[in-house]
Amino acid sequence: MKIGSEVLYLSRQHIASLSIGMSEVISLLEESFLEKAQGNVDALAKIEVHPKRDDNFINAMVCSFPKYNIAGLKWISAYPGNREKGLPYISGLIVLNDQETGVPMVIMEAGVLTAIRTGAVTGLSAKYLARKNSQSVAILGCGVQARTQLEAVLAICPELKIVKAYDINKAAITLFAQEMELRFKVKVEHAFNPQQAVEGGDIIISAGPIVTNPDPVIEGSWLKEGCFGAPIDYDSYWKKSSFETVDRIYVDDVPQFESHRQMGYFNAVPPVYGDLADLVSxxxxxxxxxxERIMAINLGLSLEDVAVAALVYNLALKQELGQLLPV
Ligand SMILES: NC(=O)c1ccc[n+]([C@@H]2O[C@H](COP(=O)([O-])OP(=O)(O)OC[C@H]3O[C@@H](n4cnc5c(N)ncnc54)[C@H](O)[C@@H]3O)[C@@H](O)[C@H]2O)c1
Structure with a gap:
């Protein structure tokens, strides 16, 4: 590759073909948050625009990571109406620049990587916050993220064997159950409503669309002792009573979380205890x-994307994968 006059492009297929292991990504993120705790990473809070409708948003996520000699940007959109058009809810691109020269080195599709790293962040939180002997997991919203969420908690909690899945779309539950039972040898039970999925669950993951005016469903009284809750959809599905029932709430990054409070999210969430850098350090x-009942509200931080993108880039270089484009 001729640096400065060429840039590497990695498509969805290129990235998927690398078959990156979930446990490897969880460890990578643990090291990355330790770097952050030591003050070696500059990961800014994401900013967002809401084109056309409020429930559509596009985020810009920026991080400089000296350990990898990389600075990166993820430009990622979430459009709930895309499913009806046969398009993914989440789509976007990542650009990594060489930190010495500022020159762009690689552009890659962001959806596959987002799913892997969002799963891995839940896995990392679960490592510190879930009961190791957790046996059951509730999944609300059986889409793209649900799959890597399940993969990640299975990598951390080896005794997990019961999955209760709920979605407003029954066909989505059926497809999820078929895929997950085949892939992970777990039993997936269909829940007919959110309460049936959540009650008695050791781990509760919500992965429906993020909406600006939420109509949350999860009650505090549904949360059993010792559970671990992981909403990846902000505060869209958990009632105030559920946030108040848990003993402590952690996030992936406190400054980013507080900046989202300023934007109008998380009004019902009490003060949070700390973040992933605090935990891993x-x-x-x-x-x-x-x-204890514990919750991790991980919003997704640029650090997570850039660390995993650097791994993807290095693997692609080793395997001579991707397409060179002229600048
Ligand atoms: N925190 C993070 O870092 C992070 C990263 C990526 C995605 N996300 C969020 O994860 C969520 C899921 O994203 P995805 O890519 O899997 O989307 P997706 O469209 O693939 O899946 C969403 C699923 O939720 C279901 N659903 C819709 N409304 C529901 C409701 N009221 N109750 C239950 N299920 C419902 C849909 O039928 C669909 O199957 C989104 O909110 C997205 O913004 C968070």
Whole structure:
């Protein structure tokens, strides 16, 4: 590759063909948050625009990561109406620049990577916050993210064997169940409403669309002792009572979380305890006993995207994968 006059392009297929393991990504993110705790990463809070309708948004996520000699941007959209058009809800691109010269090195599709890293962040939180002997997981919203969410918690909690899945679209549950049972040898039960999925669950993951005016469903009284909750869809599906029932709430990055409060999200969420950098560096404790109810509200931080994109880029270079484009 002629740096400065060529840039590498990696498509969805290129990235998927690398078959990156979930446990590897969880470890990579653990190291990355440790770098952040040591002040070695500059990961800005994401900013967003809302074109056309409020529930559509596009985020710009920026991070400089000296350990990899890389600075990167993820430009990623979420459009809930896309499903009806046969398009993915989430789509976007990542650009990585060489940190010495500022020259763009690679452009890659962002959807596959987002799904892997969002799963891995939940996995990392679960490592510190879920009960290791968790046996059951509730999944609300059986789309793209649900699959890697399940993969990640299975990588962390080896005794997980019951999956209760709920979606407003029954066909989505059926497809999810078929795929997951085949891939992970778990039993997936169809829940007929959110309560049936959540009650008794050791781990509860919500992965429906993020909406500006939420109509949340998950009640505090549904959350059993010792559970771990992971909303990846902001505050769209959890009622105020559920945020108030949990003993502690963690996030992936406190400044980014607080900047989203300023934007109008998370009004019902009490003060949060800390973030992933605090947890992996040992500055704050994680789960203390088997009866605490704990929640991790991970919004997705640029650091996570750039660390995984750097891994993808290096693997692609080694395997001579991708297409060179003239600048
Ligand atoms: N926190 C992060 O870092 C991060 C990263 C990526 C995606 N996300 C979020 O994850 C969520 C899921 O994204 P995706 O790519 O899987 O989308 P998707 O469209 O593939 O899946 C969403 C699923 O939710 C279902 N659904 C819609 N309304 C529902 C409701 N009221 N109750 C239950 N299910 C409902 C849909 O039928 C669909 O199957 C979105 O909110 C997205 O913004 C978060």
């Amino acid at each position: 040992g500055k704050l404790s994680g789960r203390l006993n088997d009866s």
